[in-house]
Amino acid sequence: MHKQFGEVVGTCKVCDINLWSNCDGGPAIFPCGVLNCPHETDKDRALAAQQKDYFSVHGSSLAQLIEESD
Secondary structure (H helix, E strand, O other): OOOOOOOEEEEOOOOOOEEEHHHOOEOOOOOOOOOOOOOOOHHHHHHHHHOOOOOOOOOOHHHHHHHHHO
C-alpha cells in the first residue's frame, strides 16, 4: 500500500527523518521513540510503551542507533 505523505518539507533536527507536507510538517512514522524528539511528548512515549503488540518490546531501533552513538 502506497501512502500519500505529500512533499518533504524538512528533516527532524534530532534523527534526520523526513517531515511531510500532508502530516502538518511532521513525520509520517510516529512515534520514533528517540529521546528529546521535538515531535512527540512523554505521553506519546508512554502510550507506545503500553502497546506491546504493536511496537517492539526492545524499543525503537532508530532510538537505539541514535542514542547509543552519542
